Amino acid sequence: MGLKTALYDTHVQQGAKIVDFGGWEMPLHYGSQIEEHHAVRRDAGMFDVSHMGVVDLKGARVREFLRSLLANDVGRLKSPGKALYSCMLLPGGGVIDDLIVYFMSDTWFRIVVNAGTRGKDLEWIRGHAQPFAVNVAERDDLAMIAIQGPNAREKTLAASGLGPAGRASAMSLAPFFGAQFGSWFIARTGYTGEDGFEVMLPAVDAAKAWNALRGQDIQPAGLGARDTLRLEAGMNLYGNDMDENHHPLESGLAWTVAFEPVERDFIGRRALEGFRGAGGQELVGLLLEERGVLRGHQKIMPAGEVTSGTFSPTLNRSIALARVPKTAAPSVQVEIRGKLHTASVVKPPFVRHGKALIPI
Amino acid sequence: MSNIPSDLRYTKSHEWVRLRENGSAEIGISEHAQSALGDLVFVEVPDVGRAVKAGEACAVVESVKAASDVYSPVSGKVTASNSALASQPELLNQDPYGAGWLFRVQTAAAVDDAALMSAADYAKYLADEAH
Numbered sequence: 001m002g003l004k005t006a007l008y009d010t011h012v013q014q015g016a017k018i019v020d021f022g023g024w025e026m027p028l029h030y031g032s033q034i035e036e037h038h039a040v041r042r043d044a045g046m047f048d049v050s051h052m053g054v055v056d057l058k059g060a061r062v063r064e065f066l067r068s069l070l071a072n073d074v075g076r077l078k079s080p081g082k083a084l085y086s087c088m089l090l091p092g093g094g095v096i097d098d099l100i101v102y103f104m105s106d107t108w109f110r111i112v113v114n115a116g117t118r119g120k121d122l123e124w125i126r127g128h129a130q131p132f133a134v135n136v137a138e139r140d141d142l143a144m145i146a147i148q149g150p151n152a153r154e155k156t157l158a159a160s161g162l163g164p165a166g167r168a169s170a171m172s173l174a175p176f177f178g179a180q181f182g183s184w185f186i187a188r189t190g191y192t193g194e195d196g197f198e199v200m201l202p203a204v205d206a207a208k209a210w211n212a213l214r215g216q217d218i219q220p221a222g223l224g225a226r227d228t229l230r231l232e233a234g235m236n237l238y239g240n241d242m243d244e245n246h247h248p249l250e251s252g253l254a255w256t257v258a259f260e261p262v263e264r265d266f267i268g269r270r271a272l273e274g275f276r277g278a279g280g281q282e283l284v285g286l287l288l289e290e291r292g293v294l295r296g297h298q299k300i301m302p303a304g305e306v307t308s309g310t311f312s313p314t315l316n317r318s319i320a321l322a323r324v325p326k327t328a329a330p331s332v333q334v335e336i337r338g339k340l341h342t343a344s345v346v347k348p349p350f351v352r353h354g355k356a357l358i359p360i
Numbered sequence: 361m362s363n364i365p366s367d368l369r370y371t372k373s374h375e376w377v378r379l380r381e382n383g384s385a386e387i388g389i390s391e392h393a394q395s396a397l398g399d400l401v402f403v404e405v406p407d408v409g410r411a412v413k414a415g416e417a418c419a420v421v422e423s424v425k426a427a428s429d430v431y432s433p434v435s436g437k438v439t440a441s442n443s444a445l446a447s448q449p450e451l452l453n454q455d456p457y458g459a460g461w462l463f464r465v466q467t468a469a470a471v472d473d474a475a476l477m478s479a480a481d482y483a484k485y486l487a488d489e490a491h
Contacts, residue, residue: 017398033424034399224398224424291446293402293422311401311424337420337427 022116039219089268093247143206148196193233234348252283370482
């Protein structure tokens, strides 16, 4: 039997089709994946993301520790509540995981890691935390719900039980900031290309909160819609678009690597400096010019491979992320079931805030 | 429980066949199959005039999740294919036994009944498959 979140029974009662995801039994959809996708682009949808790992790091030297552990620089985090997206690298530059780190206080940072990589992440972090005397605590007592869409913030706060002052304060959270409101930690982050919140709350309250959010007509959405939304938003999925065999610079993640200041010696830095400016590969977006659907691992001619592909419900076309040689032409051929199909090379994201960002 | 009309025959790969006395066979995929696939986004049907053999892959149904081949349950010549599915693949989710039909085959010889299941047998097959 797989692992279950605090909301598992609620999902089953509400008609979810359950699938295994990284060892977790999670909702794929609650009826129609495409309707759930549109609900997020047009109104508000919510995802149980409690399978992700919330880890609190505490100690006097926690900032110094994270500046050596992560490829992005937590030295940039000056205001409490500010979040940063970063990769955690092997010495050779391969990506162990991508994560979000929140600056809670000078002695406390919180990170959120992927479900499928939790075990190896924890082992890696604990091994490197020891010399810094940083305490590493998994927060299995917390559940996490992502509420996303143009109306997500208002509807979430209507279901939050917060008073007018608390709601106004949460509504004014800037993008990529989080703060504690009662028992909820509310952050203006997400994985869909829409506005919204990710809420961490006591797991024992999760079912009640989920039903209160449903009471505000927020559409429950599964992993299927989560994947089409993140791909339209041009966001990478760990294990597909980057992994331990691929470094950030060939995974569309150069923007997350802080080479400045030069004296910060993070794990993987030396290897990445060797890859900088070299030829090699890059991650690009593809838009299929013909009918059909791009999928991960399809071959690209003359060279390369699709890393993630899907049908885009917003564009009504197939889109993908693909790793190709840096000299790639404006279009490529993708092999789909033995036949070659033309795809344009485009710059992700494909969709943001409900609107197409590429010419169709 | 999945909807399994009693007047149709079924295959282990979840196609259905509507056999007519004149030797015409209409083919689609079952309610169970469309539900397992999820929202259909792309359907490829065979060209009219194509000769197909029983068990031959001759259509593709692709959902947000995955692509699946559809095998013709009978041998013969394709006389019609459902062109509405090109622009409305969701018909296959909404009405798998009606507007979501895939193609029609004119059979030359008598259809080998032994290779096809009755509705009752298919229901039992689905129940066994689930366990």
